[in-house]
Amino acid sequence: MTSEFDIIRKYFTRPAPTAVLGVGDDCALLQPRPGMMLALSTDMLLAGRHFFPDAEPGKLGHKALAVNLSDLAAIGADPRWALLAIALPESDETWIAAFAEGFFRLAERWALELIGGDTTRGPLAISITAIGEVPPDFALRRDAARAGDDIWVSGATGEAALGLAHLNGRVRLEGAAREACLARLHTPEPRVALGGRLRGIARSAIDVSDGLLADLGHVLEASGVGAQLTWESLPRAPAIAACRDEALAKECLLAGGDDYELLFTALRVKRGEVEALAKDLDLPLTRIGSVTPGEPEVTVRDARGDSILVARKGFDHFG
Ligand code: ADP
Numbered sequence: 001m002t003s004e005f006d007i008i009r010k011y012f013t014r015p016a017p018t019a020v021l022g023v024g025d026d027c028a029l030l031q032p033r034p035g036m037m038l039a040l041s042t043d044m045l046l047a048g049r050h051f052f053p054d055a056e057p058g059k060l061g062h063k064a065l066a067v068n069l070s071d072l073a074a075i076g077a078d079p080r081w082a083l084l085a086i087a088l089p090e091s092d093e094t095w096i097a098a099f100a101e102g103f104f105r106l107a108e109r110w111a112l113e114l115i116g117g118d119t120t121r122g123p124l125a126i127s128i129t130a131i132g133e134v135p136p137d138f139a140l141r142r143d144a145a146r147a148g149d150d151i152w153v154s155g156a157t158g159e160a161a162l163g164l165a166h167l168n169g170r171v172r173l174e175g176a177a178r179e180a181c182l183a184r185l186h187t188p189e190p191r192v193a194l195g196g197r198l199r200g201i202a203r204s205a206i207d208v209s210d211g212l213l214a215d216l217g218h219v220l221e222a223s224g225v226g227a228q229l230t231w232e233s234l235p236r237a238p239a240i241a242a243c244r245d246e247a248l249a250k251e252c253l254l255a256g257g258d259d260y261e262l263l264f265t266a267l268r269v270k271r272g273e274v275e276a277l278a279k280d281l282d283l284p285l286t287r288i289g290s291v292t293p294g295e296p297e298v299t300v301r302d303a304r305g306d307s308i309l310v311a312r313k314g315f316d317h318f319g
């Protein structure tokens, strides 16, 4: 039997050159760079609730970190460090090795260092705390949207939810559409580079984890403003555009979670800068509407100006 300490030493201990002290002591010690604020975020993934219990461990390692990197990106922070708390039903070394590989492959791409955590036996659960840095006054807070701002979204939303609908048997995807949607669902790409580059360009931002309308709703609530979106302007991934179940495609586009795109608002005078950034990052950034004065509500209008009815805004664990 591999002990808890063998697991930590073998799979979760890596050099952490920018930490004062990494894995192995009672606490990690960090010294943020001069003039930087720390940005901290925790997300928990539970087997059976956030992923299928038989999920591929390598993909799970990636996704568990990706969702946390996405939160750092959404506030405009550069990723620096992470803590990993993991409960494992058994010490299956093949599983743990694959999980660690998925985790560290993504971590290394952003020079993120694992500096501590906790390892225990129990029903499979993963909780990661990500720590980043952002210069004061540049954090992209949810409460900073103002009436008149443009609303932008990166990439396209809905593919992850369409992938889940496929796995749940609600739709049958084939070929490239299936590949794209399942990749989105299992190995999302957090918009880390975009988040950092939006500092000084965007006013407020959020990552789309619960659904486009639901997450925009969080920004509107926090900022005390409303929003109007144009239906035709919403970016559609090929799989969404090709989906023959129109109601499902619409639901995925507007209310599907797990895409980890960034939704942000910016002054109109920043349009040129946002467009230049899209080119630079080779990532579509689409203007989908504007922030309005008034109640924190979203209206979606089509080209004729008619309002589109939406049945479900997004995902809520207690909804
Ligand atoms: P303590 O008893 O002080 O909580 P632990 O025995 O839980 O310490 O952990 C020993 C060291 O290993 C600590 O530095 C802790 O941060 C680190 N650690 C434990 N589990 C993990 C993990 N899954 N990933 C990274 N570091 C871990």
Ligand code: MG
Binding pocket: 117, 118, 119
């Ligand atoms: Mg401990």
